[in-house]
Amino acid sequence: MGIIDTVSETLQASTESANRGGGKGDGSKGAYWCHDCAERVRDVDVEGDDPPSCPDCGDEMDFERSPASTGCAC
Template sequence: MGIVSTIEDALTGRTEKSADESGPESTGAYWCDDCGVRIRDVEVAAEGLDHDDEGTPQCPDCGDAMRFERSHADGCAC
């Protein structure tokens, strides 16, 4: 990718997945409002987080249930 197309993609918000970026697509992230911890939904299993009785991941810092939030404003769940 050339510098012009890189700048154009940055300004227009376009992204293209390359072959090395394949994997599960994120639909949101879990947040701990008290600690500010954020973990993408596709990374919860890899983080090895405990879950509460309802299956909600618990914050690794304080142990409180985390809040799930979706953000699709720019096609990214961040």
């Protein structure tokens, strides 16, 4: 059962992250997205309170957050 224990331990360790979905500990609350271009800009990389323009198409980007409780942005 050695391999099963190893796989189980690996899977458990991968779901026990102390900082899930909250950025890299830098105060990030989410990111701005351009869904047409699939571009992403983290909120901590944006100056000011206005949504940035997409670097590819120039359209205004949408803000989306990733809940820290589950780590899932879906």
